[in-house]
Amino acid sequence: MMVAEAKPLAEIQGMIQGYRKILIAGCGTCVTVCLSGGAQQVEILAASLRTAGKQQGLAWEINEETQLRQCDPMFVQQIRDRTGEYDAVLSMACGAGVQTMAETLGDIPVLPALDTLFFGGADGQGGFVELCAACGQCILSRTGGVCPVARCAKGLTDGPCGGAQAGKCEVAKDTPCAWQLIYVRLLRLGQLHLLKESTPPKARRVHPARLVREG
Amino acid sequence: MGFKEAVESEKFLVTAEVGPGKGTEIQGLLEDAELLKDRVDAINVTDLQSSVMRLGSLAVSHILADKGIEPVYQLTCRDRNRLALQSDLLSAWVLGIKNVLALTGDHPVLGDHPEAMPVFDLDSVSLLQTIKTMNSGHDLAGNEFNGAPDFFPGAVVNPGADAGAGLEMQIIKLEKKIEAGARFIQTQGVFDLNSFEKFMKRVEGFKVPVLGGVIMLKSAGMARFMNSKVAGISVPEAQIKAMAETKDKVRTSVEIASGLVRGMKDMCRGVHIMAIGWEKKVPMVLEEAGLK
Ligand code: SF4
Ligand code: SF4
Numbered sequence: 001m002m003v004a005e006a007k008p009l010a011e012i013q014g015m016i017q018g019y020r021k022i023l024i025a026g027c028g029t030c031v032t033v034c035l036s037g038g039a040q041q042v043e044i045l046a047a048s049l050r051t052a053g054k055q056q057g058l059a060w061e062i063n064e065e066t067q068l069r070q071c072d073p074m075f076v077q078q079i080r081d082r083t084g085e086y087d088a089v090l091s092m093a094c095g096a097g098v099q100t101m102a103e104t105l106g107d108i109p110v111l112p113a114l115d116t117l118f119f120g121g122a123d124g125q126g127g128f129v130e131l132c133a134a135c136g137q138c139i140l141s142r143t144g145g146v147c148p149v150a151r152c153a154k155g156l157t158d159g160p161c162g163g164a165q166a167g168k169c170e171v172a173k174d175t176p177c178a179w180q181l182i183y184v185r186l187l188r189l190g191q192l193h194l195l196k197e198s199t200p201p202k203a204r205r206v207h208p209a210r211l212v213r214e215g
Numbered sequence: 216m217g218f219k220e221a222v223e224s225e226k227f228l229v230t231a232e233v234g235p236g237k238g239t240e241i242q243g244l245l246e247d248a249e250l251l252k253d254r255v256d257a258i259n260v261t262d263l264q265s266s267v268m269r270l271g272s273l274a275v276s277h278i279l280a281d282k283g284i285e286p287v288y289q290l291t292c293r294d295r296n297r298l299a300l301q302s303d304l305l306s307a308w309v310l311g312i313k314n315v316l317a318l319t320g321d322h323p324v325l326g327d328h329p330e331a332m333p334v335f336d337l338d339s340v341s342l343l344q345t346i347k348t349m350n351s352g353h354d355l356a357g358n359e360f361n362g363a364p365d366f367f368p369g370a371v372v373n374p375g376a377d378a379g380a381g382l383e384m385q386i387i388k389l390e391k392k393i394e395a396g397a398r399f400i401q402t403q404g405v406f407d408l409n410s411f412e413k414f415m416k417r418v419e420g421f422k423v424p425v426l427g428g429v430i431m432l433k434s435a436g437m438a439r440f441m442n443s444k445v446a447g448i449s450v451p452e453a454q455i456k457a458m459a460e461t462k463d464k465v466r467t468s469v470e471i472a473s474g475l476v477r478g479m480k481d482m483c484r485g486v487h488i489m490a491i492g493w494e495k496k497v498p499m500v501l502e503e504a505g506l507k
Binding site: 157162171179198 | 297319321322324325333335336337338339340341371372373376377380381383384385387388390391394395403446447
């Protein structure tokens with residue numbers, strides 16, 4: 001899923017400074033799961049902004065709405081009629097959701113309330129970790145199911161650098177070295193021989209990517 | 216005798232290292248290099264070591280080559296994509312540089328511009344493959360060169376990597392580097408000869424000359440710092456104590472370094488001395504180790 005976190009309140013206030021009537025729009029998919037932009041977070045942000053507005057004597061009128069998926073125009077269309085009356089939409093979706101909403105609504109500013117961080121999964125302790133960098137040529141079959149593109153700080157696909165210490169990456173003492181994890185998994189799978197195979201440098205993907213479905 | 220000829224001979228090899236500084240002042244570095252010139256087989260020029268922005272290794276390697284001092288041009292994958300790496304290599308060749316040490320490089324976050332983009336388009340293995348391809352007269356896209364280089368490439372290994380997975384993977388990667396064309400190997404700093412000997416036994420069959428790395432200790436603090444911050448370095452307590460208690464730090468540092476050099480004489484093909492600012496003391500280390 002896409003993992004995102006709320007921007008600092010002051011930054012959000014700065015973005016909406018010049019607007020009066022604002023719709024805060026949550027998203028019911030990834031950002032609901034990572035507790036950053038679902039209905040609950042929409043409610044909390046709306047309350048904080050109302051309080052802040054009052055303290056600063058700003059006449060913000062703030063409403064709330066949460067779509068099932070902001071990255072799909074089909075869902076955004078459903079609120080299109082109701083958004084005409086707003087000066088701005090403050091989206092609590094990931095960057096993909098913010099843009100889909102902006103494009104679908106067309107003539108109303110859609111502002112990001114979150115910083116989108118990475119594609120990842122739950123770490124089992126309430127947090128989330130980055131797991132995939134959407135490189136476009138998945139090599140997980142050769143790396144024991146651990147992605148070195150997203151999880152090695154240098155994205156090395158042909159074995160580790162010399163920087164790991166006690167199994168941790170050179171960039172931070174609390175970040176496991178991806179290649180250490182790969183080694184352990186390959187060992188358990190009886191596939192250590194894969195480490196000896198050379199992986200040619202990846203063809204870097206051209207942005208923006210597209211997926212076209214025929215018919 | 217050039218460095219390549221020295222490596223291909225039977226002689227015990229000695230290389231040293233200079234680090235270009237922050238700014239355009241190079242007088243001190245050139246003095247150090249001149250002083251070492253006749254005592255070493257080549258001098259490595261570091262490429263923005265520890266990801267700290269400095270004068271580049273290409274320019275300094277060129278200046279050394281011009282002065283008849285044979286450089287080992289260190290080239291990392293940290294800051295350049297495959298276009299820039301190949302172009303810099305062509306530039307290096309026309310500037311008289313023959314030896315290249317191919318490195319992955321430290322992450323920028325460890326240096327003084329932590330916001331910089333980490334490139335790592337290639338890594339040490341694919342950089343060595345690139346050099347091999349270029350030596351054969353082509354670029355990575357298969358286009359033919361009008362005038363090809365003939366580099367003498369080398370690589371590094373960290374013999375002090377974490378025992379178990381870390382060391383196993385270092386050895387596997389070393390094999391890949393040799394397959395990709397590395398003709399000499401310089402190691403990370405070694406402080407414990409027993410474990411280095413064990414490492415050398417593991418790589419005995421690889422048939423590529425290994426130069427054991429020797430770092431000159433400057434203080435007990437530096438040793439402790441390296442132990443906690445630099446991967447693969449573990450300065451034994453006895454050496455830290457000696458540095459802490461000595462009245463003459465240079466003397467003690469030279470004794471420790473020359474002891475390591477002496478010990479390595481029977482274990483590997485040469486030594487690579489990293490003096491980190493104490494380049495002028497390198498001749499003392501060599502003399503004391505019985506290598507003039
Ligand atoms: S190799 Fe890694 S970044 Fe690429 S698609 Fe697979 S998981 Fe994602
Ligand atoms: S220490 Fe491991 S995870 Fe970190 S950059 Fe090196 S190989 Fe990648």
